[in-house]
Amino acid sequence: MTLDNSASTSTTSSWWLAPWRFVRQEILPVLTDLRLAIAxxxxxxxxxxxxxxIEQDQSASFYxxxxxxxxxxxxxLTWKVILTVGLNRVYHTWWFNALLILFGSSLTACTFTRQLPALKAAQRWKYYEEPRQFQKLALSAELxxxxxxxxxxxxxxxRYKIFQDKDNILYARKGIxxxxxxxxxHIGIVMILVGGIWGSMTGFTAQEKIPSGDRFQVENILNAGPWSNTKHLKDWSVRVNRFWIEYTPTGSIDQFYSDMSVLDNDGKEVDRKTIFVNQPLRYRGVTFYQADWGISxxxxxxxxxxxFQLPMAALNTSPQxxxxxxxxxxTKPDLSEGVSLIAKDLQGMMLIYDSKGQLITTxxxxxAADVNGTKLKILEVIGSTGLQIKSDPGIPIVxxxxAILMAGVVMSYFSHSQIWALQKGDRLYVGGKTNRAQVAFEKEVLEILNGLNSQSTVAVS
Known part of the structure; x- marks a missing residue:
């Protein structure tokens, strides 16, 4: 009894090749479709x-x-739609990352199936050995x-690179x-997509509102990727040494500042910076942005x-x-009487109201002011800094x-120009083509022909 090993090998080979054949025949044509990439x-x-x-990472009550x-x-567009679809955290949703992955796959497939073969074809050359071949070129001449x-x-x-195997034929190109x-x-765009996905998977966003003089650790994390590492946040803390606001002569806010120190677990200062809008503090991959302010x-x-020191709370006021x-x-030890103090900023006038809601003084x-038979002196209104804290390991990749994308765009502006030449007896056939800048290429070819022999009779087709 004999076994047909060739049939068994063929069946096994077909089984392994079937998935690749399906990908090549069914998946790749869809991925490399320009319409899909544009969509x-x-x-x-x-x-x-x-x-x-749409404001991101806000509370449900906000929406x-x-x-x-x-x-x-x-x-x-309602709050239910926003929270259900994930429009409150677009860049961290699975479907947005899936779109990025699909777009990156389309670009990658296009690179391997179209751009690389086109590059290989451009690197190959062939000679024109018959005069009739020059008639197919957009620009040709006979001298x-x-x-x-x-x-x-x-x-x-x-700066043409010349290829010449025989004495009577020549091929030259430049701008490969x-x-x-x-x-x-394509590589640059894919890297940007990878950086965005990596940042959403490994980064986090937090917010803190810290009174001037307080020390804190980053704890109020609003959004964190599944692979984010927040353990190192316990190894150090931040102290707001001072928070202050600079005002314009008209009384509006010009800029607000936070003098911040990074401290290790022993309380030793390891970094310090005064931050303001667009000038953040960066430490161990975590960036602290000056985003808001308040009165604490x-x-x-x-x-x-x-x-004495008492906290102040934000009041529910209208935008106007x-x-x-x-x-x-x-104002009394038994808390039977007191006054309300209202402030609008760190430098402006504070209003004092009695228990009936009547304005006493400013x-x-x-x-100091006399209220309920005692002298009340306001020593300081303590400001608090609002910090937006982010960690995005994908930023360097982005x-x-x-940078690679910009380099690729510049490189794409170079024209790939090709010139063929054939010597047949006393006649020289010259022709060429380019993929862009056609007018400039024609001018260059004419200058080359004029340089060959200014007295030649040139028939340009």
Missing amino acids: LLLIIALFSVSGTV RTNYPEHPALFGF DTASLDSLAPLLQNR IGRIGPIIV GVRFQFNNSPV QGRMWGTWIP VRSGM YAGF
């Missing part, structure tokens, strides 16, 4: 815009207030007296870098009493009134991708 790019751009317009069901924004030997130096002076440019562009408390005393903070200060920091 994905537009969808990604659309959701990126929505992530910019309920700003995106009610009646009336719905644009007739459909009566010029020779092939005099053409080569002219091409070399114009222009064929590499699109591949570099007030320091005061009665007559010659010790100094602006932001305000308030607290209640007891004061500024360092001033920046590198942008």
Whole structure:
């Protein structure tokens, strides 16, 4: 009894090749379709815009207030839609990352199936050995007296790379870098996509509002990727040495600053910087942005009493009134009487109201007022700094991708020019083509022909 080993081997080989055949025949044509790439790019751009317009990483109550069901924004955009779809955290949703992966796969497939073969084809050359072949070129000429030997130096002076196996035929090209440019562009875009995905998977976003003089560790994390590493945040802390605001002569805010120190677990300062808008503090991959400010408390005393400090809370005011903070200060030890103190900023006037809501007087920091039979002196209004804290390990990859993308765009502007020449007896046939800058190429070829022999009779087709 004999076994047909060839049939068994053929069956096994077919089984292994079947998946690849399916990918090549069914998947790759779809991935490399230009229409798919354009559609994905537009969808990604659309959701990126929505992530910019719709506030990200806010509380559910924020979206309920700003995106009610009646009336719905644009007739459909409500807080339920935003929270269900994930428009409140677009860049961290699975479907947005899936779009990025699909777009990157399309570019990668296009690179391997189209751009690399085009580059290989551009690196190969063939000679034209018959005059009729020159008639297919967009630009061709026939010279009566010029020779092939005099053409080569002219091409070399114009940085053409010359290939010549026989005495009567020649091929020259330059600008092959222009064929590499699109591949570099694709690599840059894919790196940007990889950086974005890596950042969403490994980064985190946090917010803290810290009173001036307090020390804190990053704990209020709003959003973190599944692979984010926050353990190292316990190894150090940050102290807000001082927070202050600079005002314009008209009383509006010019800039607000936070003098911040990074401390190790022993309390030793390892870094320090004064941050303001667009000038953050960076430490161990974590960036602290100056994003907001507030009033955290007030320091005061009665007559010659010790100094007291009470917290101040943000009041629920209308947008026309602006932001305000308030607290209640007891004026008797048994807390039976007291006054309300309201402040709008760190330098402005503070309002004091009695228990009936009547305005008693106004004061500024360092001033005293008589209230309920005692002298109340406001020593200081304590500001708090609002910090937006981010860690995005994908940023270096994104920046590198942008640099590669820009380099690829510049490389793509180089024209890939080709010139063929054939010597047949006393006649020289010259022709060429280029993939862009056609007018400039025609001018260059004419200059080369004129340089061959200014007295030649040239018939240009």
